[in-house]
Amino acid sequence: MASKSNMTLRIEPELKEQAAALFKSLGLDLSTATGIFYRQALRYHGLPFEIRADEEPNEVTYAAMEAAENGEDMYGPFNSVAEMMEAL
Structure with missing residues (x-):
């Protein structure tokens, strides 16, 4: 054994x-x-099952992904946490 x-x-x-x-x-x-x-x-030679998200991204997420691909600056970068919180 x-x-x-x-x-x-x-x-x-x-x-x-x-x-x-x-x-x-x-x-x-x-x-x-x-x-x-x-x-x-x-x-x-890896995980014996598929790993994936349960849901498709929503329209807002798709728009943000497209903007990022186009090099558009969405909100940052931020110089401080306070600046980031203000943008939110």
Whole structure:
């Protein structure tokens, strides 16, 4: 049997409880599920799932992105926090 080492993860207690319940329903414990995640990451040479935003940017965000691409100065740079807060 291969030797194993310990790992410490910092995670929110509620998230840990929810994940533990899900994995238990699949017949897994947290350690086994974590090992599966690492094996899949190695197999895919990256995260084994797609990372993306849930929503499309709104019209204001698209306008700001277009202005930035065109080199338009939106509001800054600012010389102080007070100056930035005034612009907001």
